[in-house]
Amino acid sequence: MMKKQLIMEKAFELFSEQGFEATSVQQITERCGISKGAFYLSFKTKDELIFSMIDHHMQQFVADIDLVVRNVVNKQDLLVEFYKSIFKNFKKHSKSARIFMKEQGLTANKELFKKVNSYEIMMTQSILSMVEELYGVKLQDIKYDLVYCIKGFVRSYSELFMFYDLPIHVDELASSLAEKTNILAQNMTNPFITKELAQIVESPFDQEISTDKLKELLDQNIQGLEESIERESLVLLKEQIEQQTLSKTIIKGLIENIRHLTDCKWTAYVLIKYFEL
Numbered sequence: 001m002m003k004k005q006l007i008m009e010k011a012f013e014l015f016s017e018q019g020f021e022a023t024s025v026q027q028i029t030e031r032c033g034i035s036k037g038a039f040y041l042s043f044k045t046k047d048e049l050i051f052s053m054i055d056h057h058m059q060q061f062v063a064d065i066d067l068v069v070r071n072v073v074n075k076q077d078l079l080v081e082f083y084k085s086i087f088k089n090f091k092k093h094s095k096s097a098r099i100f101m102k103e104q105g106l107t108a109n110k111e112l113f114k115k116v117n118s119y120e121i122m123m124t125q126s127i128l129s130m131v132e133e134l135y136g137v138k139l140q141d142i143k144y145d146l147v148y149c150i151k152g153f154v155r156s157y158s159e160l161f162m163f164y165d166l167p168i169h170v171d172e173l174a175s176s177l178a179e180k181t182n183i184l185a186q187n188m189t190n191p192f193i194t195k196e197l198a199q200i201v202e203s204p205f206d207q208e209i210s211t212d213k214l215k216e217l218l219d220q221n222i223q224g225l226e227e228s229i230e231r232e233s234l235v236l237l238k239e240q241i242e243q244q245t246l247s248k249t250i251i252k253g254l255i256e257n258i259r260h261l262t263d264c265k266w267t268a269y270v271l272i273k274y275f276e277l
Contacts, residue, residue: 004042006032008053020050051115058119061089065123069130078134079181082127083174086154090161091170124198127151135185144198145191149184153177196265214274215241217267224263233257234264237271251275 010031014023025046029039043049068085072078127147131139139146157177160168218238225231233254240246246254255271258264271277 003034003038004052007034007039007042007049008056011049012053020046051111054115057093058116061093062119062122062126064089066126069126069133075134078130079178080174082130083153083177084170087157087161087168087170087173090158091168094161124151131185139185142185142188142191144195145188145193146181146185147198148193150181153180194262194265196262199266200269211241211274214270217270221258221261221264221267230258230261230264234267241274248275248277252277 007028011023011028014027014031023046025036025039028046028049029036032039043052064085065082068081069078072081124147127150128143131143131146131150135143157173160166160173215238218234218241222231222234222238225234236246237251237254237258240251240254251271255268255277259268
């Protein structure tokens with residue numbers, strides 16, 4: 001067994017027994033039968049070890065799901081195999097998840113939040129690929145909403161593995177959720193999640209905004225509008241990026257003028273971040 005893997009496994013045993021805060025590096029090295037020097041060759045700190053453990057579990061989870069989505073030959077089996085893979089993973093790693101969820105300090109950690117968010121985005125992209133593979137252009141207008149419905153099924157039913165020790169048949173659960181998903185796909189007429197809203201939700205919170213990219217986005221919106229208050233607001237906002245003459249109050253008002261437009265929701269969100277409002 002590789003040294004890093006050994007350390008993660010033995011650390012997990014200790015975290016299970018006494019929690020993160022109560023577990024010292026000394027205890028971990030004693031459980032592994034290695035020196036502190038050997039530990040620090042693998043991990044600079046205990047926090048780095050914890051993050052590596054989370055990375056390991058999340059990478060396995062996302063990779064397993066993506067593998068299923070990309071390699072199922074028969075489309076009719078795709079949804080069932082997707083849900084089976086998801087919940088087999090939850091069943092396998094439910095103990096790990098419970099331990100990490102109990103640690104209040106971890107849930108408030110900004111770096112950890114960014115890391116988990118990045119995996120969430122990868123997962124969403126895999127589900128979107130699956131939806132496009134299954135339903136093609138027929139669901140162009142509702143596919144983002146359907147993706148969120150699927151994620152909602154996953155979150156809700158994962159509680160059966162996380163918090164309850166029940167004899168759950170994964171195959172039956174997967175079949176039931178595949179049926180529900182198909183019903184939604186075939187009958188949904190009033191979707192809520194648009195592409196623009198999905199982009200807002202999934203955008204990294206600290207993503208750096210390029211001025212050139214923002215001006216390009218504004219140009220796209222301007223070109224798509226006839227003369228109107230909204231178009232004039234976009235023009236003034238673009239000028240503000242170049243000249244910076246307006247007050248924050250006026251900038252907020254200009255952004256409010258465009259936020260109700262479906263094609264400008266993402267632009268408004270990016271502007272708010274850019275001007276630090």
